[in-house]
Amino acid sequence: MQTATQDLQELTAAAHGAAGAAAAASDAVRASWLLAIADALDANVAELVEIADSETRLGSVRLTGEVARTTGQLRLFARVITEGSYLEAVIDHANPAATPPSPDLRRILRPVGPVAVFSASNFPFAFSVAGGDTASALAVGCPVIVKAHSGHLELSRRTAEIVSQALADAGAPAGLFALVAGREAGTALVQDPLIKAVGFTGSIPGGRALFDLAVSRPEPIPFYGELGSLNPVVITPGALAARGSALASGLAASFTMGAGQFCTKPGLVFIPAGSAFGAELAAACAGKAAAPMLTDRIAAAFPGGLAGLAAQPGVEVLSGTVEQDAETDGASAVVLSTTVANVIAHPAQLLEECFGPATLLIEYGSEAELFAALALVPGSLTATVHAEDGEDIAALVEQLSGLAGRVLFGGWPTGVAVNWAQQHGGPYPATTSLFTSVGATAVRRFQRPVAYQDAPEALLPEALREDNPLAIPRRVDGTLRLA
């Protein structure tokens, strides 16, 4: 399944053609489109999960939960646009007495136009055809063209069919949504002049290559890449003493969950030097069964990543087998260990993501050592601290806030709540923008501001009319009003 160049051009032209109607549709109408998609996915959950399991081996329990998350996301975005704050409506009335006199000025966010969405392999629903990028773009009135992930093509095709039918039944404009496949189609999509933004979830090399294309266009466009993450965890001496073995169990569960194929997998764990934590973690991993990986290509890459880490001087394998045949047998958990001194000596080699059920323990001898190593950790989606009451971790929290988009206290980073406060995005390379790809504010990626100066009431968007007919929160003459 490869989309031909001419077909792609027809699809982007159709998306461009649908943009006006999508932008003009009311929030209530667009919300109804999202709910129609959610209902249709729920109605077809059994079939979808069966296809997904056959292509990804993620298992029906996880996949059924992921469909619920996906439809939950669609319904969240319906609520977000209905609430109306996402428009960031601002009204400054004219002030003829000012120096210089100021006009009537009213600002709102409008859709950017057609958006390309690149699906991820590891969430065949929640970060794929009808996932968060698609939902947030449609929510604000942007047509969407999804590039299917090659790891679940049949699922992508069937999901797209359901989405398209639901949109048609709900009366959405033709051209609002489409699916393409093939690497060449993806490249062409990013370069198509009618595409105005890109959402992407995937690897750093793949994402950076597309980012480079997006920003080197004659008209550069925003590229919202979520590109993998090391997700450092810091365990303080107090936490280690108080509950080291519970932490070992918790970590083992988190880094092996879903065969370690989450972008929030804890890949680096800083622990005080000279403890039994490594042995406890090894023991906690001993009972874990090997698990199939998403695709043969991903499975084939896992031992290579492990070997690259294990080959570094000063890296020890505490648990598991580096030379494993993950394609045939599934991936089994591996714990590696090193010291801060080694990380400082070889940061590029040791601070690299290894996609799969592996984690690297890093022993620190002092807080100064810990801080020095953390300063080398690349931008991450999450950073986690395990500490005890009474330990002074303010400076540590500040440092973790500087390197991640979500800072966790006493938990594990796997598991991403989809709500208003979520931030799933951190400094580069975790993300290529100052936004989130999960949660309510993900919509802002696909909006651009327009201000109307001295506009006649009848020509203003409804959200900006004087009597606030949509009853949405707005800022009027500097004061925020709820409705």
Next chain:
Amino acid sequence: MQTATQDLQELTAAAHGAAGAAAAASDAVRASWLLAIADALDANVAELVEIADSETRLGSVRLTGEVARTTGQLRLFARVITEGSYLEAVIDHANPAATPPSPDLRRILRPVGPVAVFSASNFPFAFSVAGGDTASALAVGCPVIVKAHSGHLELSRRTAEIVSQALADAGAPAGLFALVAGREAGTALVQDPLIKAVGFTGSIPGGRALFDLAVSRPEPIPFYGELGSLNPVVITPGALAARGSALASGLAASFTMGAGQFCTKPGLVFIPAGSAFGAELAAACAGKAAAPMLTDRIAAAFPGGLAGLAAQPGVEVLSGTVEQDAETDGASAVVLSTTVANVIAHPAQLLEECFGPATLLIEYGSEAELFAALALVPGSLTATVHAEDGEDIAALVEQLSGLAGRVLFGGWPTGVAVNWAQQHGGPYPATTSLFTSVGATAVRRFQRPVAYQDAPEALLPEALREDNPLAIPRRVDGTLRLA
């Protein structure tokens, strides 16, 4: 005045060193820094205007007004951060009953870190050393390093001295603000790993070159370029019939204001074919005196830009002289004229900004012709329509909203109010981002979101603590609350 590489590295290191203290300072403290700068500039207005006039020839009336605008901007940003919405504080309480259970999650915007600001030539105060980019970055807690514009180096030096002294007197951290000069220093600044974002106002070629550097770094950073604009104006048949000669006077005043050296200068004016408007505009320009341009280089470039337009087939010079010596005599107004058919035949040649007191009239024979030509107009800061009540311009307004960040009804785009609703930024090449460089929301360019999961109350930023000690607007469990 050229900043040496080693000096630059010391300045970026000092800015990096100040970032923590700047981020930790309360909104009230940072507001006091902005007010201290504003007060110091006001206290030195006479001296500053004198230096500025000697370097830019903009005249003391305009320059004195621009200082007021600049200090007004600083005071606006002090109000913006004091009000608190700019933090976008969001709290989702834990919900153990949800599937899966959701944690306590609290999100806020934090400063990105040190920011490089490139001054513009045409606003030696408002878009320069202490201008909007600097004010909005300092407001949210980002250290700033300004690259001085070569057109007003002495003013830049003296302004920076006043800003630095005011910040020191107000107790701001050392390293929070610095000035550099020279093209090489500018290039090095954009590539310095300690710089986390860039604000730029200037030409398309210069801005694009720096944009390309910013996005091709190992760690790409956001480049907020405001790169010039054509600012199309559309006059409808109704408006032309009702008040053609008043429109001609208004246009003449707007496109010659400040010797046409505003990024909002109306550079393209669409008029119904076969009217007396061209002659009326020529008459309105006849009385305009030539005016000195900002720098010799800019003055030397003006006749070249005019000649490039005038040499195109089908372009007529309605008023003024293309072959003028703007360096010696000042720039005098020039009105050119062509048709939509010509624009469609040669869009790249005719739809190019000519910096100076020139504008291009484009005659359209029908609404279809008008729309076809507008579809070729590059992204602009503004778009203006002059129409009469009763004319159906909804489709026209929709098209203008798609190509500009500010849509004006019945006025002229020169003059940019600094308030909450302003949007000074449009589709590329007008701007390289989805943000504004003027007005309250300009701060969002220099903030990145961080969410805290299950954080102990004492470790949360004050803005996210349960009892809302700062009394700021927040969204709590999905509901926006004023305080």
